[in-house]
Amino acid sequence: MSERRGEGDRATVIEAEGLKTHFQARSGIISALVGQKPKVARALDGVDVTIREREVVGLVGESGCGKSTLGMSLVRMYQPTGGRVRYRGEDITRAEGRALKDYRRQAQIIFQDPYSSLNPRLTIGQIIEEPLIIHRIGNAAERRERVARAMNLVRIPPAENVDRYPSDLSGGQRQRIAIARALVLEPKFIVADEPVSMLDVSIQASVLELIDELSRELGLAVLYISHDIATVGYICDHVAVMYLGRIVEEGPAEEILAEPLHPYTERLIAAIPRMDPAEAPERHELTGDVPSPLNVPPGCRFSSRCPFVAPLCEAVEPELSDQPGGRRVRCHIHDDGAARLRPDLARPVAGRVTHDEDVGILADAAS
Numbered sequence: 001m002s003e004r005r006g007e008g009d010r011a012t013v014i015e016a017e018g019l020k021t022h023f024q025a026r027s028g029i030i031s032a033l034v035g036q037k038p039k040v041a042r043a044l045d046g047v048d049v050t051i052r053e054r055e056v057v058g059l060v061g062e063s064g065c066g067k068s069t070l071g072m073s074l075v076r077m078y079q080p081t082g083g084r085v086r087y088r089g090e091d092i093t094r095a096e097g098r099a100l101k102d103y104r105r106q107a108q109i110i111f112q113d114p115y116s117s118l119n120p121r122l123t124i125g126q127i128i129e130e131p132l133i134i135h136r137i138g139n140a141a142e143r144r145e146r147v148a149r150a151m152n153l154v155r156i157p158p159a160e161n162v163d164r165y166p167s168d169l170s171g172g173q174r175q176r177i178a179i180a181r182a183l184v185l186e187p188k189f190i191v192a193d194e195p196v197s198m199l200d201v202s203i204q205a206s207v208l209e210l211i212d213e214l215s216r217e218l219g220l221a222v223l224y225i226s227h228d229i230a231t232v233g234y235i236c237d238h239v240a241v242m243y244l245g246r247i248v249e250e251g252p253a254e255e256i257l258a259e260p261l262h263p264y265t266e267r268l269i270a271a272i273p274r275m276d277p278a279e280a281p282e283r284h285e286l287t288g289d290v291p292s293p294l295n296v297p298p299g300c301r302f303s304s305r306c307p308f309v310a311p312l313c314e315a316v317e318p319e320l321s322d323q324p325g326g327r328r329v330r331c332h333i334h335d336d337g338a339a340r341l342r343p344d345l346a347r348p349v350a351g352r353v354t355h356d357e358d359v360g361i362l363a364d365a366a367s
């Protein structure tokens with residue numbers, strides 16, 4: 001776990017507000033003929049996130065919940081369809097031409113697969129130099145110098161390695177090269193999209209530690225994306241949990257891992273394998289899949305899988321409400337204000353597993 005870094009004087013690097021990226025699904029020929037509107041996948045559906053200098057924010061959630069869409073939208077590889085992204089105070093949501101190219105130099109993304117992301121026909125030196133050529137930075141000597149610096153940053157000695165090929169390297173070394181390629185442009189913001197999930201478990205921690213160190217050394221703002229909530233404890237200051245295109249819980253990493261508030265977060269944590277079964281919390285299985293963003297359910301998006309579901313949950317989507325300790329959660333259990341507002345809806349559902357104390361809040365409000 002990294003040392004908590006003082007927040008006071010750190011400048012905000014990236015800030016999203018109500019960010020949405022909806023995709024138009026291709027409509028079939030029949031529906032086009034009968035004039036049906038094409039379906040819309042609400043992959044990212046109103047997300048706020050702020051990342052400061054030297055800060056690593058973790059974004060977790062199951063596969064398909066919209067994490068990559070958020071990452072791609074923040075670095076403007078996707079065009080958001082709503083909301084706003086500010087980079088160091090400047091609105092870049094709809095930047096194009098020169099301004100977009102400049103922004104893309106400052107904001108880099110590292111992908112999951114270090115086997116397919118590096119061109120096998122180029123040497124390590126050429127792979128890292130390529131972005132400099134694309135952005136027309138420096139002459140040959142200056143570029144060589146920058147490549148060597150980037151390789152030193154990722155702890156791969158340049159002298160022995162510039163002329164090698166990706167196939168000469170291990171998975172962990174390749175991911176370090178992918179990181180060097182992103183760093184060579186001297187960005188201020190990095191999205192690391194599942195950077196260790198294809199690597200051997202034994203080397204995952206060292207790559208995560210590297211990302212953490214780089215964030216501090218270079219003052220980088222980092223969005224670390226993972227479907228595995230167990231890995232966020234290594235490097236993240238702050239964690240956001242995503243479900244079906246929205247943040248359902250966020251706050252300081254340590255607190256969330258120790259005491260999750262949202263039933264979804266609780267289940268993600270309960271699913272982490274333990275060495276000692278006696279240490280494992282009471283097991284709550286997370287069954288079924290994330291619903292399709294083509295058919296977002298009414299009310300709470302997690303209601304179809306939540307063991308605490310009450311009629312209120314199926315009718316009214318909870319707000320992301322402030323909790324003690326700088327935490328926020330989107331759940332009626334923790335939002336008794338909403339239960340009071342609609343007491344008619346607040347009745348526990350028969351036949352579901354319920355948590356007496358939590359449902360008590362809803363039931364009290366109903367009486």
Ligand SMILES: Nc1ncnc2c1ncn2[C@@H]1O[C@H](COP(=O)(O)OP(=O)(O)O)[C@@H](O)[C@H]1O
Nearest residue numbers: 023041043062063064065066067068069070293
């Ligand atoms: N380019 C796209 N066009 C249409 N749907 C997409 C596109 N990219 C992602 N989606 C859909 O958006 C949802 C979120 O995807 P994604 O952001 O990749 O999730 P995650 O990274 O959390 O696994 C998925 O249902 C996916 O099918």
Ligand SMILES: [Mg+2]
Nearest residue numbers: 067068069193
């Ligand atoms: Mg993804």
